[in-house]
């Protein structure tokens with residue numbers, strides 16, 4: 001969707017790295033990142049504390065953790081973060097190998113579709129590339145509209161599973177790293 005064609009003005013948000021005093025908001029954005037198909041009852045909020053989800057945010061701020069937020073009128077309305085989730089017995093849904101950061105993101109419902117997610121991703125990709133990471137991965141449900149955003153931002157499907165795709169974006173275009 002083109003934001004101009006849609007009649008919505010791109011939001012004038014400020015983008016910056018999350019501050020360590022703000023890490024608790026990641027709970028909200030992790031819950032917001034859960035794909036809920038139309039007509040399906042949302043899971044209880046405490047699902048974010050389950051072993052397969054909590055490691056996306058638990059103890060955030062370790063080496064290698066990066067999170068950009070967008071702030072609109074002093075309120076954080078979106079977050080995109082990456083973290084390495086390659087523990088053998090508890091890998092992230094989108095894990096593609098040791099040392100490859102995995103993406104999680106969401107934007108508050110009322111702020112979606114206005115370009116914020118795209119801007120957050122651009123900043124996160126640039127920061128990861130500057131830190132020397134060659135790839136970033138993610139898992140996205142096949143039915144999630146976010147798939148289009150990821151394709152537009154350069155992610156490619158590397159594995160198709162029953163209900164989701166694992167996608168990878170190369171952060172250094174000159175490297176053959178897919």
Ligand SMILES: CC(C)(COP(=O)(O)OP(=O)(O)OC[C@H]1O[C@@H](n2cnc3c(N)ncnc32)[C@H](O)[C@@H]1OP(=O)(O)O)[C@@H](O)C(=O)NCCC(=O)NCCS
Pocket residue numbers: 001002032033034035105106107108111112113114115116117118119138139140141144145146147148149150
């Ligand atoms: C996916 C998401 C982070 C994108 O942020 P955004 O600010 O809406 O993104 P942008 O405005 O930059 O780009 C719009 C694209 O986002 C996706 N998008 C838009 N509204 C969406 C929604 N309600 N749900 C999921 N994706 C959406 C589409 O790919 C859209 O592309 P299109 O314009 O070609 O249809 C945001 O929509 C969101 O939080 N969705 C729900 C949570 C989610 O699905 N997170 C990703 C888990 S893998």
